[in-house]
Amino acid sequence: MAEQVFLTNFTPSQLQEWVVSLGEPAYRAQQIRQWLYRSLESDIHNMANLPEELRAKLAERACVSSLRPLQHIRSVDGQTEKTLFALPDEQTIESVLMRYESRQTICVSTQVGCPIGCSFCATGQGGYQRNLTAGEIIDQVLHFARLLRPEGLPVTNVVYMGMGEPLLNYDAVWQSIVVLHDSQALSIGSRRFTISTAGVVPGIDRLSAETLQIGLAISLHAPDDELRDQLVPLNRRYPLSELLAACHRYVAQADRRITFEYALIDGVNDELAMAYKLIELLRGLPAHINLIPLNPTADSPYRASRRDRVVAFHRALRQQGMKVTLRLRRGVGISAGCGQLRSQAGDHQQGQRP
């Protein structure tokens, strides 16, 4: 039996080459793409305009999805849903659907585990196994697109903020964006994609040069190197001076503002002095700061900041004219922090991502 391929792993031209290699006309590739990305079909046998013989050939050689859902949970308010998936090699990843008033956002994973090792993050504490393929990233989005379709709702936004550091898996991440953005596929607007990085400077420079304009978020979490070295160990490789220089280059080239994520951790990074350092650090950059009280886990020594400290930190930034949003913690009841569900399911995860 021929080795099975995963259809979403192919770029349009690769799919065409593969279809031709099966002795089929090239236009069949476009029909298959229609089924995958427009009809969201998950069963090759239902691809009605393909000849039966081709469907049988495809079913023997190809899979529509590389993901097997293991567990699906929904928050009490129904606004957040999370799925734990098994990959073909039985590794596991998680993805989250967040419903807002007028948009449906999918938070995707890009790696199994994460090599960055942030001290407050379940995924980071659990180590790193491998990069995801482009297909494994796309399949997370397609899973939720199928789930939303009966409600007449599309996936409107995709954020690369799940397990893993997306800029360390650049090629697969970018391929997934190009495919999902394609007007023949899900047609998600380029500005509705956001990549969140812990600060991989060469990746930020690469993003600056792309013609597709997507959103960039930096997981900052600390305003000085001493603290950031502890919280986000990647800072030892790319300290704040280098990271901020890359941010300035990005803004100059891409002409876009950058979002800075700051998880407020009780007694660690929530002093008012830290807020003032943060203001100095970001001065001159078109920046938006997202403040998020840490999403707590049982085993972590870190706790979310107290409400009064959150409010004071937020107020200090606003008073100095910073653009800042105080984000509600979503999915606390369903372990929506990155890596939490996987951790509970018995993988080697311990902490959490905010």
Ligand code: SF4
């Ligand atoms: S917070 Fe993000 S970058 Fe840090 S360890 Fe977790 S997944 Fe990796």
